[in-house]
Amino acid sequence: MSLFWLRIAVSLYGLSMLYALVALLRRREILSRTTLPIAGVAVTLHFVALVEAFRAGGMAGNPLHQSESLLAFLMMLLFIGVFYLYRTTSPGIVVLPIAFLLSLSAALAQGAPPVISPLLRSGWIYTHIILILIGYSALFFSFIASVLYLLHERSLKRKDLNGIAGKLPALETIDNIGYRLLLIGFPFMTIGLIAGSVIAQMQYGASYFQDPKIILSLLMWGVYTVMLYTRWNSGWRGRRAALLSAFAFAAALSVWAANYFSGVHRFVSR
Amino acid sequence: MKLQLLGVNHKTAPVEVRERLAVPEWRLEEATRKLLQHPGVVECVVFSTCNRVEFAVASDTGADLHGFIRDYLLTDVSTLREHLYEHNGDDVVRHVFRVAASLDSMIVGEPQILGQVKQSYAIGKAIGSVHANLDALLSRAFSVAKRVRTETAIGSSVVSVASVAVELARKIFGNLQGRSVYVVGAGKMSELAARHLRSHGAGTIFVSNRTHESALKMAERVGGTAIHFDQLYRTADQADIVITSTGAPHAIFRREHGEMFMHRRKNRPMFFIDIAVPRDVDARMSQVEGIFVYDIDDLQQVVEANVSDRGREAERAEKLVEEEVARFKRRMQSLDAVPTIVALQQRLEQIRQSEVDRLRGRLGKLSPEQESAIENLTRSIVNKILHVPITTLKGFSGSDQLASTAELLRSIFGIENDASQWNGASGVTNEEASKRLHQRQEQSLAIHSDENEVAEPKPGSRH
Structure with missing residues (x-):
């Protein structure tokens, strides 16, 4: 189940990343209007995925990928925190792709043998x-x-x-x-x-x-x-x-x- | 219903002419009332700002607006004629849309005009001079203005040098709250810039001038602190923003000063606005990290960039306005079919009723079943006959053929051409009329006599 939620979260990260890149090219700020709600849902699902993974046996599943996923999650939390404090989504241009790639790597490679x-x-x-x-x-x-x-x-x-x-x-x-x-x-x-x-x-x-x-x-x-x-x-x-x-x-x-x-x-x- | 607009603006008339025509804010209501009483005027609104004076009316047969200007303003219109412009029909729609969207403004995109138009609208609403047509027009104009604002970047840049300075300071410091400003050289323009910064939240203002007297005077005017000119280098690092405009023949702020300031400021950024010619800040100053120097040409360039940006965006905005004009026209025309349809239905219902009454006289007492059979039969005949003409009329909604078809149908069915085409005189709005029409068609009920008022003019309205 954890992987399922993670994969949805990854797709949503990808989506919000696309919006962020479009916003970069365009004049108007559509980033906060569309990206943030999507990213918010993605982070929530990501949290669910992390909790479930943890309950299913901690990080024993695959420590490297688990920590990739956790790192992506924390970066997204900071991104949202910075938005609430400073009303800026600019770091998203970098943070969203990174979070996407990190969680993607975690979502794709979770079949590795347990350690x-x-x-x-x-x-x-x-x-x-x-x-x-x-x-x-x-x-x-x-x-x-x-x-x-x-x-x-x-x-x-x-x-x-x-x-x-x-x-x-x-x-x-x-x-x-x-x-x-x-x-x-x-x-x-x-x-x-x-x-x-x-x-x-x-x-x-x-x-x-x-x-x-x-x-x-x-x-x-x-x-x-x-x-x-x-x-x-x-x-x-x-x-x-x-x-x-x-x-x-x-x-x-x-x-x-x-x-x-x-x-x-x-x-x-x- | 005919739309007309007469006025002057900054493009057609110099300020001497505009001020003769101008209606001060406190007289706007009175002027609107007077215009409403003018012969022929059914609806009206008056716009008056420092750049324009305009009178817009909706009338049945046209109103003599030149006559109104002569009577109300007691001005000889003949000398004004070359400055006045007059619009009719769709041109009025286009013009009002452009004015509200600030495309007709002296500074294209400035936001005040919309507020002023809204105020005129509110006055018109309050005294009842704005209802059906002008209400539809102005409400649409507000949404057009909103569309232009959100879909083009026309209002997003600022224009004057002082506001460019504020814009730049904001790009560096974000919030100007509590930022200190140092004015070096007590000139008009630097004072203006300082005031502008203060009005955007800047805190302390220091003033320094070679002759200390002027510094003291200006400090008093702007509510700042005067500092002796020989203290300049010792105190300048306290300022986040330095506005300099001395008449010195050579630079007074050089790179080494900048480095010293940055050291003392622990590298917090510093913004120099140099409006002096020759410049007060050495060109090498901007090599110092954390120091931003904008001279008068840079500011001017930003201003111009903003202006040309506006030109491009204005073109997009104009296109958008054209779209909206066409849409508005279609909407008005499509609603225009409604009075004709209502009149047709009334006419046939009238015939049906009188024929049924005649028949009843001949047949004597009928059973309820017979009564309802006759009622149903005649009604369905009427509905069948009306079906095609009504669908045809509706089908022509939005096309130029509507008017002629409506005319033809009216003459065929012997309906008098009353003035309620654009419903302004009927006291029933298009929305109401079409709602009623809808109800009628849906329920297929007899038209009650009280609904005949649809075609009758309201006692209060003028013809």
Whole structure:
């Protein structure tokens, strides 16, 4: 049943993504009128799918794809939250396709053999995963915001007001969204990493520290911290902030990809 | 029913002429009443704004609007004639649609005009000078205006330099609430821009000028704080928006100043509006990240871009108006068939009744069964006879043939050509008439004598 709901949600994400792309090409804002209701329904169904998957056996089914699905869900939640706070749907241009692809991958590949790991039965691991994924979503969202900021800044400097600048929210608003999400994401990321370390320490002892994914995670956390500090201390935004968050994002991506190389995160029982 | 409109606007008449004709807001009601009493006028509405004065009427046989202007405004019309334009029939429909949609405005797309038209409409409704025809026309005009606004981008750009400055500031800061403005050089235009920003929510205003006196005066006028000119670089970073218009021969804000400001502001963006010629802000300033500089030419360019954008959108809007005019015309014409159909039915019913009465006199007392048999028989004959003419009339709805066919049918059946064609004189709206018609056809009931008023003029209306 979980997969059924997920697949409907995926189709709806696809639909709202199409609307978002059409809205990008057109002058009028049809995005909020059509996309949001569709996305709202999709997120609800997605939630149902997640709950059902969880009740059916937690993430044991396929941890990688489950977390893809969860990540897509969290990003959509942030998207809707940002809309309610700032009345802007612009991040949707990026968020909707990403959520679509992530959940599509989850919806298509769920037949993989179940992984049996004693780890996945402990509550700690879920705390770790959910916290980290919230951190990821916030980080990624903030990266989108800084790219939009750059685009907007460029068109304002070029005095081209009918291009992208006409469609995006005000520069300060974008900046505000990005900064707020960084602030929100940081504690989640930090506590999530701590939770992960605790689990790994218990499970694997001190050697977990040499795992590539964990090293990358720490690097990412470091960049994240630097980003927050420069923003808070000297108000870095625009190009410098975008560069930093691009770096953090790249680190996050490789952390994600490291699942394929990380012994710790493959959940193979040893 | 005939539609007419007479007026002047900013295109046909200079302001001296327009002000002679203008009807101030407080006299609008009186003017409308006077126009309603003018011979021939059945319905009327008066539009008066700073760019136009127009009198629109619906009448049976046409009204002498020139005569009205002469009588009401006590103005010699002959000197005005070259400035006046007059529209009739469909042209009135088109003109009113264009006015309401702000296509006829001096600044195409400006939104105030619709409010002014609505006000005239409300006055007309209140004193009863706007009912059937003008009501249909104006209500349609409002939805046309709405369509134009939502389906074209005509109202979405702003035009004056001051409002472009506000628009730009909004693109950078979003809400202007609490943003501080620094006016450097106490000029007229910068004062205007500052006022405009303030009216959109900007908070503190600083004013600095080489002669401190002028700064003090202007600060007092705009409710700001005057700052000595030698404090300029030490204080300018406190402002989010700097409007500069000094007469200095060389730039007073250079790149190094910008970098200093940004450092002190912790990189919060800063917006320079440079309306001085020669410019007050060095061109290299805009290389500093977070600083946005728009000089007078840039602002002007935005204004022009907005204007030409409007031109393109206006074309789309004009097309839309044409569509709506055609639609309105069709609707009016199709409703036009209704009075003829009603008259036909009345005429035949009248004949039927009198023949049945005559027959009854000859036959004496009839049983209820016989009575109803006769009633049914005659009624069905009448309905059969009427069936084809009515379907034909309805079929011609919306085409030019309707009028001639209706005319022909009227003369064949000996129906007098009364003036209720566009129903303005009958006191029954088209909607009511067609509703009644519908009821009649549905129930196939006898027409009661009280419904004969459909064709009779209301005592209060003029002919």
